[in-house]
Amino acid sequence: MKIAIMTSGGDSSGMNPAIKKFVEYSIEKGYQPYFIYEGLEGLIDDKIKKASFKDVSGIISRGGTIIKSSRSKRWYEKTYRKKAFENLQKKGIDAIIVLGGDGSFKALEIFYEEFGIKFMGIPATIDNDIALNDYSIGVDTALNVIRHAIDEIRDTASSFKRAFVIETMGRECGYLALVSAIANGAEMCLIPEAPYNLETLKEKYLKDIKNGRSYFIAIMAEGLNLTNQIKEWFEKEIGFEARSTVLGHIQRGGNPTILERLRAAEFIKTAIDNISQNPNKIVTYYNDKFILRDLKEIVTSKYQLKQELLDLARDLMV
Numbered sequence: 001m002k003i004a005i006m007t008s009g010g011d012s013s014g015m016n017p018a019i020k021k022f023v024e025y026s027i028e029k030g031y032q033p034y035f036i037y038e039g040l041e042g043l044i045d046d047k048i049k050k051a052s053f054k055d056v057s058g059i060i061s062r063g064g065t066i067i068k069s070s071r072s073k074r075w076y077e078k079t080y081r082k083k084a085f086e087n088l089q090k091k092g093i094d095a096i097i098v099l100g101g102d103g104s105f106k107a108l109e110i111f112y113e114e115f116g117i118k119f120m121g122i123p124a125t126i127d128n129d130i131a132l133n134d135y136s137i138g139v140d141t142a143l144n145v146i147r148h149a150i151d152e153i154r155d156t157a158s159s160f161k162r163a164f165v166i167e168t169m170g171r172e173c174g175y176l177a178l179v180s181a182i183a184n185g186a187e188m189c190l191i192p193e194a195p196y197n198l199e200t201l202k203e204k205y206l207k208d209i210k211n212g213r214s215y216f217i218a219i220m221a222e223g224l225n226l227t228n229q230i231k232e233w234f235e236k237e238i239g240f241e242a243r244s245t246v247l248g249h250i251q252r253g254g255n256p257t258i259l260e261r262l263r264a265a266e267f268i269k270t271a272i273d274n275i276s277q278n279p280n281k282i283v284t285y286y287n288d289k290f291i292l293r294d295l296k297e298i299v300t301s302k303y304q305l306k307q308e309l310l311d312l313a314r315d316l317m318v
Helices: 015-028 039-044 078-091 102-115 139-159 175-183 198-210 227-238 248-252 258-274 295-299 307-312
Strands: 002-007 032-036 048-050 095-100 118-123 162-168 188-190 216-221 241-246 281-286 289-293
Touching: 002 015, 002 039, 015 032, 015 095, 015 258, 032 039, 039 078, 039 102, 048 078, 078 102, 095 102, 095 258, 102 118, 102 295, 118 258, 139 162, 139 175, 139 216, 139 248, 139 258, 162 175, 162 227, 175 188, 175 216, 175 307, 198 227, 216 227, 227 241, 258 281, 258 289, 281 295, 289 295
Parallel strands: 002 032, 002 095, 095 118, 118 281, 162 216, 162 241, 188 216
Antiparallel strands: 032 048, 281 289
C-alpha cells in the first residue's frame, strides 16, 4: 500500500513531528510513504515524491512543515481535481493523510466522492476550533509561545504602573485567549464566545488598585477586534498607562513541545492503523480518547468551548 501525507491551510508546530512519525510508522507497517509538497496546490502540480528516513532526519524539533502548505482556489474546479487524481494514479498512491482544518477535510472528502481516493484527516490548527475535538496539532506549542510572551511582558508591566493588552490569534474562536488568561494569571479575558461587562470590571479593578494592584494583564481574542479600544479604556476609565501587543504569527511557530510531539505521534498512528480497513474518517481527540468520526458529524456540530474553562475565567470577564 502506498500512502501520501500533506499539510494544508495554516501551518502549526507539531506538523513536522507528525510527518516524521508518518514516515517511520508507514515503513514499519510495510507501506510506502509519499510526500505531497505544498498542499492541494502541490497535489494539482504533481509535487509528489517518495519519502524515506533521510527526509525526516532531524525535523522533530522544528516548527512549521518541511513539506510546505497552501490554500488553493484551483481545487474548487473539477478539472484540477481530476488532474490531481491522475497524478496519484501515475504513482499508484492508494490513500492520503491530511493535516489541516475542516476546509482541508472537506476538500479530501469531495476528492474521495469523485475518485475513490481514501483519506484520513488529522486536526492541525492553533485555533483549535474543530467541533467534537479537544486537541489539534499546534495548540500546546502556541499556548507555550503565548505563555513565554506574557511572562516577558509581565516583567515590564510590574516595573511600571501599566496595563498591557495582549491579542492572541484564533479567528472567531477564543480558545487560545481563554486558556492563556487562566494559565497565566491575567486580570481580564475577552473572547467572542462569552459576554463581558466593562462596568463591572471597572468597579472591581478600582477596588483592586486600592488593595495594592499595580499592573494589569488583559488577554484579547483577535475575533473581537477590541485590542485598541480596551487599551484606551484602561487609560480613560482605570487611569493606567496602557500598551497593546498583537502577538500575531509568532504563535504558529516555535519548537514543538513534548505534549505536541506525543499527540502528533498518537494521531498519526491512529490514522495509519485505520486507513486500510476504516478510512475516510477524521481522527479526533475527545475526552482523553482518540475517536474516528465522519466529517459530516463534525461539520454539522457546533464547536463549543468547555464550560469548565469558561467557569474558571468568569471573573475575568464580568
